Amino acid sequence: MGENVAILGHHYYPGAPAYLPPQSPLAPRRARGRAGGPTIILLERIDGRATAPVTMVRPLIAVLNGPNLNMLGLRQPEVYGRATLDDVEQICIQAAERLDVAIDFRQTNGEGELVSWVQECRNRARGIVINPAAYGHTSIALLDALLAVDLPVVEIHISNIHRREEFRHHTYCSRAAVGVICGLGVRGYALALQAMTDMILDEDDR
Ligand SMILES: O=C1C[C@@](O)(C(=O)O)C[C@@H](O)[C@@H]1O
Known part of the structure; x- marks a missing residue:
């Protein structure tokens, strides 16, 4: 230089x-x-x-999606709406472009794979936006992985889990999350990316 x-x-x-x-x-x-x-x-x-x-290099935010979210659009549209996972990915790509961040958007039905992806984020991503889907309610392994990577986490659910069955009211992931967005539909992903970008900027300002 x-x-x-x-x-x-x-x-x-x-x-x-x-x-x-x-x-x-x-x-x-x-x-x-x-x-x-x-x-x-x-x-x-x-x-x-x-x-x-x-x-x-743009800061990288991982956008991770858990089980059955590949069925979005077909699956209980009265609960999750008609948008497909491809639509959700497009929403995230557009938000990332606007926010000037890079994203790595993924979905898996496997708990172990989700845990491995979270681990991979260490020293690679600046933050994790995660819709853990049902594993949020059940997986201590996923919680442990999120705690281990030492990154800001925003948890998102498309539906309002607090208006639904009682077993959905609690998520293990929330213990690792800075914040949780739920019930705002798929637009919650763009809001989560906005919040994560703000947090990264705040951290860099310090
Ligand atoms: O699979 C899902 C999707 C979900 O995470 C949501 O995005 O609203 C809510 C979970 O309770 C459910 O198991």
Whole structure:
């Protein structure tokens, strides 16, 4: 890096001016990449002389989905609505693009696989948005994995689990979650990504 380039931080996020030291003679100009791709920051001097472009990586948020969510759209539409899992993924991709974060969107019916995916997030993702589905109500293994990775977790349920059968009122995952979104339908995923991005920005500001 030449002397004209400031190191602004590990990542650059829009709305995080803390990365640009007030005394910096540099102003960031952002060229958007594809969702999940790198964000290219072009740094230029305020006097207009361009410097070398610097590639910054978008923070990664894992969006993990548990059992039977592959049946969305077909499954109890009066409870879960008509949106399919592909629709949910599109909602998340669009939210990620807007928020300038990368996502890794996955679904599994296997408890062990879900536990392994949570473990993989350690040192890879900045946060986890999880709809644990029924494993939220049953799995101490999933709770332990979420506690082990030491990342912010937002738990989401499409339906309002508190209006439903009593066995759905409790989730183990909630003990590991910063917050829980439930009952707002599939739009809850976009809200969860928004909240997670805010938390990552807050953490980076500290
Ligand atoms: O599979 C699911 C979906 C769910 O997590 C939801 O998104 O509303 C609620 C759970 O009780 C249920 O087992």
